[in-house]
Amino acid sequence: MNALAATTRNFRHASRLLGIDSKVEKSLLIPFREVKVLMLSLVEHDEVNALAQLMTWKTAVVNVPYGGAKGGIGCSPKDLSMSELERLTRIFTQKIHDLIGVNVDVPAPDMGTNAQTMAWMLDEYSKFHGYSPAVVTGKPIDLGGSLGREAATGRGVVFATEALLAEYGKEIKGLTFVIQGFGNVGAWVARLIHERGGKIIAVSDVTGAIKNPDGIDIPTLLKHKETTGSLSSFDGGDKMNADELLVHECDVLIPCALGGVLNRYNLIYPKVLQSDAPLFIGISQIVVEHDEVNALAQLMTWKTAVVNVPYGGAKGGIGCSPKDLSMSELERLTRIFTQKIHDLIGVNVDVPAPDMGTNAQTMAWMLDEYSKFHGYSPAVVTGKPIDLGGSLGREAATGRGVVFATEALLAEYGKEIKGLTFVIQGFGNVGAWVARLIHERGGKIIAVSDVTGAIKNPDGIDIPTLLKHKETTGSLSSFDGGDKMNADELLVHECDVLIPCALGGVLNRENAGDVKAKFVIEGANHPTDPEADEILSKKGVIVLPDIYANGGGVTVSYFEWVQNIQGFMWDEEKVNTELKRYMTLAFRDIKNMCKTHECNLRMGAFTLGVNRVARATVLRGWEA
Known part of the structure; x- marks a missing residue:
């Protein structure tokens, strides 16, 4: 089950628990x-x-x-x-x-x-x-439409076919044709070729495929399709496998359905729910599955609702590999992207923020490009440099939020970070800040990993030294303060708390049964797939879901937006204090939903988020 399917499933489950009206549920989706x-x-x-x-x-x-x-x-x-x-x-x-x-x-x-x-x-x-x-x-x-427009593409195909055949001393009359696709274009191609004496011996559409070596009666087929909506039930030919149609014996094959794929850069901008405006958009520059982008857009909506931030949610960006591009190329791509969406974003509309593959510099380019069209508007993006109106504490916000969420969960079980053992998967911005803050609180981090490798040390890794090493060399694997280990084994390493802070889907049915941690804190988005969730639940492992655990970033983005609108900068202590308050209150609200609906933390968080968005939706009249 991919991320989009999992998110949608969780949403529907939450809707059922909340008793949300079907019309409201539909308008939310x-x-x-x-x-x-x-x-x-x-x-x-x-x-x-x-x-x-x-x-x-x-x-x-x-x-x-x-x-x-x-x-x-x-x-x-x-x-x-x-x-x-x-x-x-x-x-x-x-x-x-x-x-x-x-x-x-x-x-x-x-x-x-x-x-x-x-x-x-x-x-x-x-x-x-x-x-x-x-x-x-x-x-x-x-x-004001043009006569002939409906048939134009199909008629153009036939004119092009005639031009090509004439080059080889042939004509449509007497030749055999196979047409894949029988929508507007395919149907007109078939009609016009039939009128010119061509013999159409096989056709297909989404309902099936038929063949007739003596030629299909196209006028009769067109009437049948208009009446029934189907080709497969037509009795003027034999059914055939649609895949075989493309290799069927004929003089001319004319595919009129979907095609292949192309291009290195694709601009993605999935719009999602705006029950609480403005939207918050995570901007990525990385190659990902587009269902995953859509799932993350949904997830952002529920996440902002869970932490009670007055944003909707969205996800978008540029499909590329930043490490393969120069700084100049990245800037040019970002500015072109901003030119294309500048009328879709705005201080009170959609507010971009950095995500995977982007950073404060990306946001600075977006702000500058947007300002060329609309004047200087620092609140139009968050996660930008301090010098351009960014918020103190924003860089550490997601990681700090993970730690505040961890403290809230552990307190529920009479525990604290000090003295517990931790394993952190992912050592980018989020993972590194989680490690730093847990280390400062007396937690023992016994294993960490990133894309360069994984290391472990049962006596605890010296995190300040590791951070300096990573900054200097760009690698974890060459660090001599621990032993190398297989990155796949890290997720099932013995520990009290496991914190995945990298990509989604790392905990799945293949490895969930071997997880030895007592608590899993989802610092990444979608790190646990539904099958793993069920396995961990049966094992008694407590999972703190992503839509709450990693909500610190969007919360401080909201604080940055507020500061920009007020024209007044908060000190870092205020930012961190407010973040802790938001994360603590959100955990309390989640626990209340768990008690009300007798569900686990993930469903408690989803019911909390969906319920808040549904209430706003009903109040705005979107269910009509």
């Missing part, structure tokens, strides 16, 4: 769709980016004075009512209305959209800019 006009589920985002590039070259090839782009809403249109589709389209248009225009970017329908979608976009855009029929194409004739 609808916004969790990636803003990618294409409405289609389960599309690789590299593919969307590839199609954007392809459109640029395509317009140039046919000598049309356009550039190219691709975008839309990641959803499954067939699962939504017409009202839901209209609402999604209008919200999407509200978010991009300043990015499109008659002489800027001109949307047109693609997979999962049609003339009606374009009509909604035109109407919504016109509310902001006046009636502008040229702002979208592919719209209904009555609203």
